[in-house]
Amino acid sequence: MKMQRNFFGNSFDKMRKINLVFWCICLLVSHGLRAQIDGEVIKPYKANFLLTNAKIFTVTNGILEDTDLLIEEGLIKSIGKDISHENHTVIDCSGKSVYPGFIDSGTSLGLVEVNSIAETQDYMELGKLTPQMEALTAVNPNSVAIPVTRVSGVTTVLTQPRGGYFPGTAALINLNGYTPDQMYGGFKGVIMNFPSGVRSGRYDNRSLDDIQKAKTKALDEIDALWDKAATYLSIKNKGGEIDYYPEMEQLSRVLTTELLLLIEVNAAKDIVSALEWIEGRDLRVVLTGVAEGWKVADKIAEAGVSVITGPVLALPTRDADNYDAPYNNPALLHEAGVKVALRTNDTENVRNLPFNAGFAAAYGLGSADALKAITLNPAEIFGVDDQLGSLEEGKNATLFIADGDPFEPKTQIQQVFIDGYRIPMTNRHIRLYQEFLDREMKP
Amino acid sequence: MKMKKLLLAGLLIWLAPQVNAQDKNSGDVLIKNATVITITNGTLENTDVMVRKGIITEIGTDLKAPKNTHTVDASDKFLMPGIIDAHSHLALEVINESSSPITAEVKMGDVIDPFDISIYRALAGGVTISHAMHGSANVIGGQNVTLKHRYGTRDPKKLIMEEAPRTIKFALGENPTRVHGRGKNLQPRSRMGVEAVIRNGFEEALQYKAVWEKWNKEKQNKEVNSPPPTYNSRLQTLVDILDGKIIIHCHSYRADEIYMLIQVCRSFGIDKIVFTHANEGFKVAPELAKYTMGASVFADWWAYKFEVYYSTAYNAAILTKNGVVTSINSDSDELIRHLYHEAAKTQRYGGLSEEEALALITINPAKQLGIDKWVGSIEVGKQADLVIFDNHPLSIYAIPQMTLVDGVRYFDRDNDQADQRLKIDPKRFPDPFRLSTGEHKCMHDVDMLFTKNYQN
Numbered sequence: 001m002k003m004q005r006n007f008f009g010n011s012f013d014k015m016r017k018i019n020l021v022f023w024c025i026c027l028l029v030s031h032g033l034r035a036q037i038d039g040e041v042i043k044p045y046k047a048n049f050l051l052t053n054a055k056i057f058t059v060t061n062g063i064l065e066d067t068d069l070l071i072e073e074g075l076i077k078s079i080g081k082d083i084s085h086e087n088h089t090v091i092d093c094s095g096k097s098v099y100p101g102f103i104d105s106g107t108s109l110g111l112v113e114v115n116s117i118a119e120t121q122d123y124m125e126l127g128k129l130t131p132q133m134e135a136l137t138a139v140n141p142n143s144v145a146i147p148v149t150r151v152s153g154v155t156t157v158l159t160q161p162r163g164g165y166f167p168g169t170a171a172l173i174n175l176n177g178y179t180p181d182q183m184y185g186g187f188k189g190v191i192m193n194f195p196s197g198v199r200s201g202r203y204d205n206r207s208l209d210d211i212q213k214a215k216t217k218a219l220d221e222i223d224a225l226w227d228k229a230a231t232y233l234s235i236k237n238k239g240g241e242i243d244y245y246p247e248m249e250q251l252s253r254v255l256t257t258e259l260l261l262l263i264e265v266n267a268a269k270d271i272v273s274a275l276e277w278i279e280g281r282d283l284r285v286v287l288t289g290v291a292e293g294w295k296v297a298d299k300i301a302e303a304g305v306s307v308i309t310g311p312v313l314a315l316p317t318r319d320a321d322n323y324d325a326p327y328n329n330p331a332l333l334h335e336a337g338v339k340v341a342l343r344t345n346d347t348e349n350v351r352n353l354p355f356n357a358g359f360a361a362a363y364g365l366g367s368a369d370a371l372k373a374i375t376l377n378p379a380e381i382f383g384v385d386d387q388l389g390s391l392e393e394g395k396n397a398t399l400f401i402a403d404g405d406p407f408e409p410k411t412q413i414q415q416v417f418i419d420g421y422r423i424p425m426t427n428r429h430i431r432l433y434q435e436f437l438d439r440e441m442k443p
Numbered sequence: 444m445k446m447k448k449l450l451l452a453g454l455l456i457w458l459a460p461q462v463n464a465q466d467k468n469s470g471d472v473l474i475k476n477a478t479v480i481t482i483t484n485g486t487l488e489n490t491d492v493m494v495r496k497g498i499i500t501e502i503g504t505d506l507k508a509p510k511n512t513h514t515v516d517a518s519d520k521f522l523m524p525g526i527i528d529a530h531s532h533l534a535l536e537v538i539n540e541s542s543s544p545i546t547a548e549v550k551m552g553d554v555i556d557p558f559d560i561s562i563y564r565a566l567a568g569g570v571t572i573s574h575a576m577h578g579s580a581n582v583i584g585g586q587n588v589t590l591k592h593r594y595g596t597r598d599p600k601k602l603i604m605e606e607a608p609r610t611i612k613f614a615l616g617e618n619p620t621r622v623h624g625r626g627k628n629l630q631p632r633s634r635m636g637v638e639a640v641i642r643n644g645f646e647e648a649l650q651y652k653a654v655w656e657k658w659n660k661e662k663q664n665k666e667v668n669s670p671p672p673t674y675n676s677r678l679q680t681l682v683d684i685l686d687g688k689i690i691i692h693c694h695s696y697r698a699d700e701i702y703m704l705i706q707v708c709r710s711f712g713i714d715k716i717v718f719t720h721a722n723e724g725f726k727v728a729p730e731l732a733k734y735t736m737g738a739s740v741f742a743d744w745w746a747y748k749f750e751v752y753y754s755t756a757y758n759a760a761i762l763t764k765n766g767v768v769t770s771i772n773s774d775s776d777e778l779i780r781h782l783y784h785e786a787a788k789t790q791r792y793g794g795l796s797e798e799e800a801l802a803l804i805t806i807n808p809a810k811q812l813g814i815d816k817w818v819g820s821i822e823v824g825k826q827a828d829l830v831i832f833d834n835h836p837l838s839i840y841a842i843p844q845m846t847l848v849d850g851v852r853y854f855d856r857d858n859d860q861a862d863q864r865l866k867i868d869p870k871r872f873p874d875p876f877r878l879s880t881g882e883h884k885c886m887h888d889v890d891m892l893f894t895k896n897y898q899n
Contacts, residue, residue, distance in 0.1 A: 410791060430755075
């Protein structure tokens with residue numbers, strides 16, 4: 001069925017309200033159903049879409065004005081001028097911008113429902129050594145926070161376990177699907193929390209010697225585990241008999257560089273020791289957190305290690321630091337030559353990723369590189385840049401349409417696509433707005 | 444080695460006052476050629492604002508600076524009133540006196556910490572006034588204090604905004620029931636108990652008031668033959684609330700508990716009440732509009748505990764459209780640094796106009812704190828609490844450039860230096876590392892008893 005229409009109302013005040021009704025109508029028309037019924041649920045659906053006359057932010061190939069983008073079979077089939085539209089749902093994007101879906105490189109999305117309720121926290125296992133614990137297993141595809149997140153243009157997130165030396169294996173997920181496997185974004189990596197040798201927080205009154213001792217002890221324990229994993233691997237490679245030992249099996253996959261190691265480290269001194277620890281080990285590594293990266297940016301650049309940092313909207317790590325140190329951190333790392341991806345480290349407010357990128361942009365990173373830090377750079381770090389991270393023919397149709405700069409709060413994100421699925425632009429926050437904006441019963 | 448450390452510490456202590464950014468001028472300044480966002484009277488292009496002795500004396504074009512008056516060129520820049528945070532805990536040494544469900548007698552004015560670096564950081568985010576509140580452990584907590592961010596003083600009293608009326612913290616829902624009900628097996632254990640604690644408190648206060656009134660009357664008529672009744676600071680404070688001398692700022696989340704307290708206040712004739720957080724305020728927006736001084740909310744915080752699970756980021760927009768005096772607050776030393784950005788989120792979530800969005804962090808919180816006569820907009824006669832931005836303050840690319848309190852420059856991005864501490868603890872050297880991204884502080888001092896999270 002052929003359909004051409006401008007999907008976007010002009011008044012934002014009324015937009016949400018109109019939107020829901022409108023999508024209902026569109027969906028019903030397109031599926032040839034009967035009348036709208038109370039409580040009708042709008043589902044994501046796949047079709048062939050032609051986005052016309054858009055301003056396309058490709059990330060890899062500049063900004064293309066007045067250009068069409070064709071989505072077929074969940075992929076970007078073509079990008080160009082005046083693509084002929086047959087059997088396509090046409091969406092007129094005149095005056096609109098199209099961006100690749102944003103990627104948050106560190107969240108707990110899907111692993112937590114209500115932050116303070118232990119029964120809904122599925123990000124931490126018992127023990128210091130649990131690298132085989134799979135975040136993907138515990139992802140709840142129906143978490144209320146998922147639709148709340150994706151209407152912001154954040155389509156893809158790394159969701160990760162926490163706690164201990166090796167808390168588990170993080171997974172990249174797309175924010176659409178009914179099972180974790182349908183959401184899986186093609187990347188998994190093992191998390192490591194690097195031991196800290198600095199005094200941290202208000203209640204830490206240890207002497208500097210005690211702090212150093214604790215760090216050395218922790219590093220010794222990690223090194224022993226590492227040796228053990230190497231032994232496990234060597235026995236396995238030689239065809240030796242080994243017992244079921246999932247912890248070592250998972251660590252050995254890091255040793256063979258099959259899996260990326262994400263090392264969480266934040267204080268400058270700890271970053272330097274993490275770089276020393278990496279040196280001479282043949283691993284695929286990315287540093288995460290890196291709050292004080294700006295203090296040792298040259299060393300990180302020299303080591304050729306990429307960084308996932310954030311949130312940008314954070315307090316300085318030391319009372320004596322400049323108030324804007326966290327805002328400047330991504331820019332200073334980038335200037336030193338480090339590849340930077342951004343994260344919110346959040347669960348329910350992953351939707352703030354574009355604003356974190358906006359702050360980084362304002363404080364020296366610039367819009368183009370801030371955009372890369374939430375699109376192409378993470379796609380490259382996670383090795384999924386053949387599918388995500390830019391708008392190119394053959395890549396996944398994971399993208400969105402906005403009426404302006406998506407970093408600006410006033411901009412409305414008007415339509416999100418994930419793997420060619422048109423995502424309903426609604427969620428519980430929007431439904432509550434629709435119900436309560438003008439309540440029927442007044443006092 | 445030890446000697447060396449001591450010497451170094453001594454040096455740092457001596458250096459500390461030297462790095463303080465405040466310049467001690469007289470509060471006379473002329474700001475030239477700014478885009479002036481007045482809040483109450485539209486936006487004026489290429490306009491000058493004259494400040495004498497900390498007060499705005501003239502707004503116009505081509506104003507001439509008197510001799511020796513400092514002039515700031517704000518061409519291509521935006522000038523707006525200093526941002527006001529109606530819910531903060533910065534510059535406080537302690538936050539909760541959690542020993543009883545009612546602690547109306549305690550005063551946050553007694554625990555001001557002028558050395559808190561958060562004050563400087565708030566100034567760097569354009570915030571000139573914060574409402575330093577008691578925590579949310581008790582149903583009726585302590586009396587709050589409204590601070591002006593005159594950073595650099597070591598005298599806690601100099602941070603207090605003298606004109607501000609008295610306010611007091613109330614708290615409903617999970618926090619007081621957790622601390623007292625579950626923590627100590629004391630009422631309240633439920634939202635029913637929360638109402639009972641408040642009603643019992645007010646009834647006791649009425650009895651207390653009657654006893655004093657009787658004694659005072661007898662004294663006046665010279666019939667007195669008994670000693671005066673025992674003074675009770677807690678009950679006297681509750682009497683002052685009943686007499687309309689104190690504004691209630693009530694920590695609340697769910698619509699039912701907000702509605703409950705509205706009903707309680709109406710039955711006791713109290714109309715000076717502001718609901719803070721009020722994540723479900725949108726569900727009772729018409730009631731809030733009709734019976735209260737409004738709601739002070741987060742832009743987008745939700746799901747950090749069960750009572751905020753059914754929230755919406757459209758809360759501020761719904762409240763505003765229903766005529767509720769609405770403000771956006773921080774409750775966090777992190778968030779307070781970018782309230783202009785939090786206000787901007789109401790343009791995404793509900794499409795508020797620029798005027799409506801900026802009112803959320805200026806004139807509206809001023810009204811809720813009872814200080815709108817003096818601050819909250821750029822008007823002749825008001826105090827010169829001002830902030831200059833390089834871009835429109837609602838843009839993501841906006842960076843605060845200069846912040847003035849009473850016409851005195853307390854933050855200037857051009858002269859910002861790294862270490863702005865006023866006091867350095869030699870025992871805490873080097874400066875400890877801390878990762879923090881917006882710790883909620885309402886349950887400070889009691890949180891460790893009940894939860895691993897710092898939930899407000």
